[in-house]
Amino acid sequence: MKPTETNGVDWRSESTSAPDVTTRERLREVYDERIHTPLLVAWADWRTRLGFLILGGYLLIALVAVLGLWREPSTSQAPRYLMLFENMNYPLGTTASGTDLAALIIHSTPDILLMITAGAVWATAVAVVIGTVAGYKGGRVDRALMSFSDLVMAIPGLPLVIILAVTLNPQNPILLGIVINISYWAGLGRSLRSQVLTIRENDYVEASRTMGVNTPQIIMKDIIPNLMPYVTVNFVFAARYVMFASVGLYFLGVLPYSTQNWGVTLNLAYSGGALFSWSAAHWLLAPMVAIMGLSLGLILLSQGLDRVFNPRVRTRMSGTSSSTANDNDDDRVTEVL
Amino acid sequence: MVNYYVRRTARVFATIFMVASLTFVLIRLLPGGPYTLLRAQLLRQGVPASEVDARIANLQNIRPDAPLWQQYLDYMMALAQGNLGESISLNEPVVSILASSAPWTVFVVLVSTILVFVIGIFLGALQAYWEGSRFDKLFSGISITLMSVPFYVVAVLALYIFAYQLGWLPTAGTVGNGVERQLSIPFVLSALEHSVLPIFSYTLGAIGGQALAMRGNSIQVLGNDYVQVARLRGLSDRRIATRYVARNAILPMYTGFLLLLGFRLGGTVILEQIFSYTGLGYYLITALNANDYPLMMGTFLVITVALVLGVYIADLTYSKIDPRISAGDSDEAY
Numbered sequence: 006m007k008p009t010e011t012n013g014v015d016w017r018s019e020s021t022s023a024p025d026v027t028t029r030e031r032l033r034e035v036y037d038e039r040i041h042t043p044l045l046v047a048w049a050d051w052r053t054r055l056g057f058l059i060l061g062g063y064l065l066i067a068l069v070a071v072l073g074l075w076r077e078p079s080t081s082q083a084p085r086y087l088m089l090f091e092n093m094n095y096p097l098g099t100t101a102s103g104t105d106l107a108a109l110i111i112h113s114t115p116d117i118l119l120m121i122t123a124g125a126v127w128a129t130a131v132a133v134v135i136g137t138v139a140g141y142k143g144g145r146v147d148r149a150l151m152s153f154s155d156l157v158m159a160i161p162g163l164p165l166v167i168i169l170a171v172t173l174n175p176q177n178p179i180l181l182g183i184v185i186n187i188s189y190w191a192g193l194g195r196s197l198r199s200q201v202l203t204i205r206e207n208d209y210v211e212a213s214r215t216m217g218v219n220t221p222q223i224i225m226k227d228i229i230p231n232l233m234p235y236v237t238v239n240f241v242f243a244a245r246y247v248m249f250a251s252v253g254l255y256f257l258g259v260l261p262y263s264t265q266n267w268g269v270t271l272n273l274a275y276s277g278g279a280l281f282s283w284s285a286a287h288w289l290l291a292p293m294v295a296i297m298g299l300s301l302g303l304i305l306l307s308q309g310l311d312r313v314f315n316p317r318v319r320t321r322m323s324g325t326s327s328s329t330a331n332d333n334d335d336d337r338v339t340e341v342l
Numbered sequence: 343m344v345n346y347y348v349r350r351t352a353r354v355f356a357t358i359f360m361v362a363s364l365t366f367v368l369i370r371l372l373p374g375g376p377y378t379l380l381r382a383q384l385l386r387q388g389v390p391a392s393e394v395d396a397r398i399a400n401l402q403n404i405r406p407d408a409p410l411w412q413q414y415l416d417y418m419m420a421l422a423q424g425n426l427g428e429s430i431s432l433n434e435p436v437v438s439i440l441a442s443s444a445p446w447t448v449f450v451v452l453v454s455t456i457l458v459f460v461i462g463i464f465l466g467a468l469q470a471y472w473e474g475s476r477f478d479k480l481f482s483g484i485s486i487t488l489m490s491v492p493f494y495v496v497a498v499l500a501l502y503i504f505a506y507q508l509g510w511l512p513t514a515g516t517v518g519n520g521v522e523r524q525l526s527i528p529f530v531l532s533a534l535e536h537s538v539l540p541i542f543s544y545t546l547g548a549i550g551g552q553a554l555a556m557r558g559n560s561i562q563v564l565g566n567d568y569v570q571v572a573r574l575r576g577l578s579d580r581r582i583a584t585r586y587v588a589r590n591a592i593l594p595m596y597t598g599f600l601l602l603l604g605f606r607l608g609g610t611v612i613l614e615q616i617f618s619y620t621g622l623g624y625y626l627i628t629a630l631n632a633n634d635y636p637l638m639m640g641t642f643l644v645i646t647v648a649l650v651l652g653v654y655i656a657d658l659t660y661s662k663i664d665p666r667i668s669a670g671d672s673d674e675a676y
Contacts, residue, residue: 052486152353152356152357155357155653156357156361158649158653159357159358159360159361159646159649159653160361160646160649161604161607161608161642161646161649163608163611163612164608164611164623164626164641164642164645165608165642167627167630168368168630168638168642171630172368192604245489245490249492252492253492253494253609254612256612257611257612257627259627259630275498293495296492296495297490297492297495298490300489300490300491301486301487301490303490304486304489304490305486308482308486308554
């Protein structure tokens with residue numbers, strides 16, 4: 006059935022000559038459509054703005070640590086048990102061993118950021134591939150992939166990480182992030198699959214299929230955009246999970262102490278009796294605030310991005326049946342203000 | 343249909359089999375694994391070298407001198423008979439330790455996860471219904487704040503305030519010291535009292551996420567045509583809320599619920615350590631610190647089996663709840 010030159014009719018003439026655009030124009034269009042406009046919309050939401058600001062703050066802190074603008078933490082570098090803001094050289098106070106708490110927090114940041122990014126990228130990338138292919142293809146492929154994720158999912162996350170951490174002793178933050186999220190993709194892939202199951206029944210997917218669009222393209226063009234809100238939100242959740250889990254595991258003392266981490270600080274504070282006296286409360290609170298701040302930034306960002314990718318979240322439950330497109334535009338205007 | 347259930351059930355056994363094999367690999371093949379450690383430990387304790395192998399065989403149901411396939415067979419046969427070996431550090435059969443600790447973990451995880459689910463769905467639905475209202479904004483803010491607090495932070499703070507400072511609730515353990523471990527009113531009361539803080543700290547942080555998920559789902563459903571049609575047909579608000587919106591909004595969260603259960607089973611490792619709550623997670627860490635591999639793998643396996651069963655139930659009931667998804671058979675391949 007392939008059109009050949011011998012039959013005289015160039016079936017593809019329309020598609021090859023009609024769009025007379027240069028690569029640069031196309032790139033520009035993609036930039037406008039995919040990056041510029043979504044960012045504008047995202048920026049209009051206060052949650053995204055705040056989320057970006059908070060994450061930017063943590064990046065700055067990481068930069069301070071990397072450039073060495075703040076002293077390295079070491080024992081007996083300051084008087085013991087300084088309170089919050091008691092001595093402005095050590096604004097967050099000091100620990101029982103006279104370590105500058107601010108230095109501990111600041112120098113933990115770069116590794117934590119690396120770790121959570123690595124873990125989240127790993128988890129969402131694997132989940133999207135497995136989930137969409139399994140859900141869309143169905144049949145034997147689905148069964149094989151789901152059996153595999155069932156197997157992975159059947160292994161409880163934290164206990165597995167604990168056992169792996171003890172045996173592998175990962176020191177590199179990127180590796181540690183992946184180890185912590187080693188089986189995280191399975192659950193996410195499974196829920197993505199169940200969403201794909203409903204999406205693939207949609208008319209436009211069926212239309213694409215009847216038109217003979219190939220599977221990778223249907224997955225890329227018709228299915229993944231529908232999953233984007235879920236994926237972005239879960240990317241952030243995966244990042245948050247890495248942070249919560251790593252800090253928790255450092256807190257338990259099961260991860261190697263080689264890297265400086267808020268969890269290590271928390272552990273030392275907890276075992277150092279900070280729970281029982283007010284004079285050491287800041288020792289416990291400083292890492293907690295650092296954890297919660299980063300987590301808050303991530304969540305705000307995910308909430309804001311959800312609005313960008315998920316136009317249906319914007320549709321209101323208005324009693325009138327007016328077109329939702331108009332409502333959306335009104336929304337956008339009021340939100341910019 | 344029957345075919346599907348048979349296949350799905352077979353898969354459960356296959357999964358458990360694979361995970362059991364994995365624990366064998368972890369025990370037997372990992373570098374610096376328990377054998378070297380155990381052998382050194384026993385020799386240090388003054389056990390004669392001739393007896394060491396016999397002791398290991400007894401503890402772990404594996405004869406170290408047998409060929410690998412023979413060890414594997416022995417291990418799996420013992421497992422199939424419910425024999426998980428003997429704990430090294432506690433000198434007790436692993437099975438009896440698990441039997442006494444698993445109920446506590448299951449209790450805490452199940453109660454708190456159900457609480458999370460119910461409260462989350464309720465709050466999320468209300469927020470979606472009054473989207474953009476002051477209530478919605480307030481609770482969205484609260485949800486986001488709650489989500490950014492890890493449960494162990496809540497646990498440590500709750501322990502500090504309610505147990506150490508105010509002295510309202512016990513600081514550690516599953517029941518009071520003087521309480522006999524049998525079904526009686528003082529036992530139940532003491533158990534409840536000891537579970538309040540773990541359940542509270544394990545519930546609070548997770549509610550926010552669930553509420554936001556439900557809110558998003560509900561808003562998405564509310565925007566659908568069939569809800570508009572239902573409204574035009576003049577159906578009562580209650581009917582629309584329960585039949586049309588709630589049902590379709592809860593659905594994606596249903597598999598999430600069982601997954602959540604699984605993730606949270608693993609999370610008890612940290613929770614139980616903070617409250618010295620002697621459940622599965624507590625023993626996992628105890629075993630880890632004592633290099634007690636039989637106990638470690640035992641807790642690992644039990645948590646795993648619980649998870650496998652959870653997902654199994656989710657799969658079997660999914661098609662009952664969502665008629666759009668036909669279970670297995672008519673599931674055509676593209």
